[in-house]
Amino acid sequence: MDLRNINNSLKKILRKRLIFLVAFLFLLIVFMNSVSPVGIVDVKNEKGRVTFFTYKILGFYLQGLLKSEDIFGIKLINFSVKKSTSPLLIKYRGENLISFIGEDSVKVFSKEGNEIWQYNLGNNDYILSSCAGDVDKDLTDEIFLITGKRNENYGENFIILTLEDGIKLKLFEEMKVFNPWKVQIADVDEDENLEISIGVYKKAELHPVMAKRPFIYGLNEGGLFPKWRGSRLSKPFDDYVFFDIDEDGKDELLSVETVKDGKKITSAYKWKGFGFELFSESSAYDEIDSIVKEEKRVLVRVRQGKVFSWGVVRPVPSGLDVMAVFGSNRAYDIQVNINKEQEKWPKYIEQLNKMKEKFQNMKEERWKSNFYFGWLWTLTGLLKEYGEGYPSFMRNTAWLDKSLSTALGSWAQLKHDTILYGKQSGAEMGGGEELTDIKAYVEPNIEVYDKLLWLTKFSRVNLKERGMLDAAVESKMEIFEELLQFLINCSVKELRDEELTEDEYYRLQLFGGTLESLTASFAGDGLRWFEITSETDKNMATIADIHTIAPNQFGSGGYFEVGVGPAYEIYVVVPIGGKLYLTRGAVFSFFEFVSGKRLTDEEWQKMIKEGKAPERLSWMKSYFSKDKMEIPDNNRL
Known part of the structure; x- marks a missing residue:
């Protein structure tokens, strides 16, 4: 036996297999780089979960599903050379269903992955765009379509399909003169009613050239009615989606736009009553070929040089x-x-x-090691939930949210790195008619008052030891300590269902004036509130940027601001002497938002004065009235 021939044969075989392996790996890499998700929806059911997907593979679009209990049970739903949509998660009488929109059909599947309904267009019509949403608030989503003729870039018709034991036509409107190409559902103004946005390609009165434009419509029994048909966005755009990126309860418009050198950017717009206002732009990219809205995020596919990559909103x-x-x-x-x-x-x-x-x-000694930690430790007293033994108004979500907002407002002031601010008082130091029948109530949060009392004593002692405290300021701090002890004593009596004395009620009447005297005096001995010359110092609104946002696919970067605005009036029903009284007080405000620049207190206060402050955070709705109420003009509420 010739061993040399055997070795040569083995080498040839190994060489061929190696070449085959390299070629296989090369094709695999090419294939993987040619696969990109268009949309994925995971739905749980009693047997596990079903993944509904749309993928772009080597230029083709595949829609299908995969059941978790059968890893080989991939079912293809649609195959198309045209761009296909993501699977849509839709509601049917409160239950989840999934819809696949094909080139000319709508298919609805159960969460188990079984097809239950199908709707075919016919007449050689083609679906250009689709979305779903519950515009009539009946716990069942409607499906919205833009349809037209095949091989055309723009559509002709707007269609609404309803799910009523099947898929049925609810509305058909001919829109050929508008050249519609996209439809979306959004709540741009936080009025709890969904708007319909239709992307059109037409001239506008103030911009008489053919261009893409995002029109906004409402829907009533008579069909569509226009809410905004503005001229255009700030730059020519290719595509757009709506998504609440800053979680303020209103959907922002995110667009893919073309700049002068032909590169692409993403821009974000906010609805401003009548039209959209630009508030953020991204860096420029060689190409942005996709913007995809998912249930909890928006993805963009960008190219810089020869490399494509997917990006998502950066965490703030x-x-x-x-x-x-x-x-x-x-x-x-x-x-x-x-x-x-x-x-x-x-x-x-x-x-x-x-x-x-x-x-x-963290041990208590660490919390009490310095003023900064001591302030944070004081705020923890606002975060607990109250149980039996506390008044009923303190044992609900609204009060919990109010206290959370108060803690956040105080934390924002701490980040601002300033301790005391003059706040306009609700009462003066005596004068006028003496009111002897006024009742008052102290929020019985003994833990907060006790921690704040410790913090004040800690500050006074340490400042004095370092020679940084004169006699006048020390005296004022001691007065404040005595006020805190007074609040503790009142709180203890209230929690024991003991009514306060006339002297205690009278002292509470003067409480606002006492605080005014203390805070104003830090600007100069003997000064009153109205004598402070700096408008900024007189205003309690403050702002601080606490986080720098790097440039990303959704914006050119910015600054995450936290701030305090004006005090809000709060009305609370409290128990006094076996009766219930409606009382009025004040509560902290808190704001957090992304700004394109670092704001000063003056700029922030100007924003508030001009009505340009951001909306309150959505979770604060629990303790805010939806309607404006007339404030009583007497002193007995």
């Missing part, structure tokens, strides 16, 4: 993260169960729990 911190770390179950609930931060950033809960454990294990 929230004051709620801080309060959740400090032990607020309500803040944790809002972030995890309402805002669902973990679906945007998978490691959110893991990182949050690590920080919670760190602070929960």
Whole structure:
């Protein structure tokens, strides 16, 4: 036997197999680089879950589903060379269903992956765009379509399909003169009614050239009616979606636009009553070929050089993260169960729990080691839930949210790195008619007053030891300490169902004036509130940027601002002497938002004065009245 021939044969075989393996790996890499998701929806059922997907593979679009209990049970639904839509998660009488929109048909599947209904267009019509939403608030989504003739870039018709034991035609409107090409559902003005946006290609009166434009419509029994048919966006755009990127309860418009050098950017617009206002732009990319809205995020596919990559909105911190770390179950609930931060950033809960454990294990000595930690320790008293023994008004979500907002407002002032601000008082130091029958009530939060009392004493002692406290300021701090002890004493009596004395009621009448005297005096001995010359110092609104946002696919970067605005009036029904009284007081405000520049207090106060402050955070709705109410003009409420 010739061993040399055998070795040569083996080498040839190995060489061929190696070449085959390299070629296979090369084709696999090419294939994988040619696969990109258009949309994926995961739905749980009693047997496991079903994944509904749309993928672009080597220029073709595949729609299908995969059942978790059968890893080989991939079912293809539609195959197209035309761009296909993501699977749509739709509601039918409160239950989840999934719809696939093909080139000329609509198919609806159960959460188990079984086809239950189908609707075919016919007449050689073609579906250019689709979406779903419950515009009539009947717990069942409608399906919205833009249809036209095949091989045309623009459509001719707007169609609404309804799900009523099948798929039925609800509305048909001919829109050929508008050249419609896209349809979306959004709530741009937070009025709890969904608007319909139709992308059109036409001239406008103020911009008489053919261009893409996002029109906004409402829907009533008579069909579509226009809410905004403005001229255009700030730049020519290719595509757009609506998504609430800053979680203010209103959907923003995110567009893919072309700049002068032919590169692409993404821009974000906010609805401003009548039309959209640009508030953010991204860096320029060589190409942006896709913008995809998913249930909890928006993805863009960008190209820089020869490399394509998918991007998602970068995480921005929230004051709620801080309060959740400090032990607020309500803040944790809002972030995890309402805002669902973990679906945007998978490691959110893991990182949050690590920080919670760190602070929960912190000993009291550490909390009391300096003024900064002492302030934070004081705020933790606002975050607990109240049980039996406390008044009923303190044992509900609205009060919990109010206290959470108060803690956030105080934290924002701490980040601002300034301690005291002059706040306009609700009462003066005597004068006028003496009111002897006025009742008053102290929020019985003994823990907060006790911690604040410690913090004030701690500050006074340490400042004095360092020679940084003169006799006048020391005297004022001692007066404040005595006020805090007074609040503690009143709280104890209230929790024991003991009515306050006439002297205590009278002192509470003067409480606002006492605070005014203390805060104003820090600007100069003997000064009154109205004698402070600096308008900025007289205004309680303050702002601080706590996080710098790097440029990303959705914006050119910016600054995450936290701030305090004006005080709000609060009305509370409280128990006094066996009766219920409607009382009026004041409550902190809190704002957090992304700004394109670092704001000064003066700029922030000007924004508030001109009505340009951002909307309140959506979770604050629990303790705000939806309607404006006339404030009583007497002193007995």
